[in-house]
Amino acid sequence: MSESKLWFLFIVAALILLVFLGIHLGYMHLDNILGVNDPLDYNNVKTRGQDTFWLVSYLILLVAALYHGMYGLRTILLEYFPQNLKFINGLIGIIGFLALILGSYVVIYSYIGG
Amino acid sequence: MYDNRLGIKGNFYAGKFGIERYLYTLHRISGIGLIIYLLLHIVVTSFRLGGPDAWAKAMGTVNNPIFKFGEFLVVIAGVFHGLNGLRLILTEFGYFIGKPERQEYPYKYSTLKQRPLMYFLMILALVGIVISIYDIYLA
Numbered sequence: 001m002s003e004s005k006l007w008f009l010f011i012v013a014a015l016i017l018l019v020f021l022g023i024h025l026g027y028m029h030l031d032n033i034l035g036v037n038d039p040l041d042y043n044n045v046k047t048r049g050q051d052t053f054w055l056v057s058y059l060i061l062l063v064a065a066l067y068h069g070m071y072g073l074r075t076i077l078l079e080y081f082p083q084n085l086k087f088i089n090g091l092i093g094i095i096g097f098l099a100l101i102l103g104s105y106v107v108i109y110s111y112i113g114g
Numbered sequence: 115m116y117d118n119r120l121g122i123k124g125n126f127y128a129g130k131f132g133i134e135r136y137l138y139t140l141h142r143i144s145g146i147g148l149i150i151y152l153l154l155h156i157v158v159t160s161f162r163l164g165g166p167d168a169w170a171k172a173m174g175t176v177n178n179p180i181f182k183f184g185e186f187l188v189v190i191a192g193v194f195h196g197l198n199g200l201r202l203i204l205t206e207f208g209y210f211i212g213k214p215e216r217q218e219y220p221y222k223y224s225t226l227k228q229r230p231l232m233y234f235l236m237i238l239a240l241v242g243i244v245i246s247i248y249d250i251y252l253a
Contacts, residue, residue, distance in 0.1 A: 069149035
């Protein structure tokens with residue numbers, strides 16, 4: 001894919017994050033103000049994991065955040081080490097891919113009742 | 115790929131550039147912090163696969179002052195990065211920087227035109243951070 005398309009997707013991911021990360025951070029961190037019952041309690045984590053809204057939002061967050069973050073990290077690394085394009089692409093690709101696999105496995109496993 | 119002649123130093127010395135240049139540095143630092151946190155977050159939350167005991171143990175490990183402070187930094191970084199990023203996207207698409215016009219003395223540059231947006235979003239970020247602190251101490 002061309003560099004400008006990758007960059008455009010990075011911006012699209014940013015806009016998605018503004019909405020979905022806003023919801024996620026608000027829910028998890030403003031729990032007292034919003035009256036959310038201990039969001040880190042295992043049973044609450046489990047209940048959320050089996051809810052279709054959270055399943056979809058976690059998957060969207062995972063893809064958008066990993067893409068945006070790894071692309072951003074790649075930009076910074078390339079600026080300081082412009083000669084290492086292939087190595088940086090490989091490193092970013094592998095870390096992003098592994099994180100995506102682990103994250104989506106946890107989210108889907110939780111949804112189907114694990 | 116262009117040569118970043120100023121290197122790392124260029125991130126910390128704005129020279130004739132304005133406050134937005136320092137926001138750029140903060141945007142990068144907060145971005146690096148957030149991506150590191152995201153990767154850790156994916157690993158830590160995967161402990162839920164081990165059931166209630168493994169989850170309780172993982173949450174127990176991160177429930178100490180150092181991690182709590184780190185989490186607090188993540189919230190600050192997230193709020194700042196999100197709102198500053200919104201500014202970058204809006205100006206990238208040409209909003210809040212005015213239309214091209216013939217320059218007459220005293221010269222106005224686009225940075226000045228987008229500055230009110232910058233102040234507005236940074237005040238919003240501050241409000242978001244204060245609300246987050248309030249929520250933490252409300253517990």
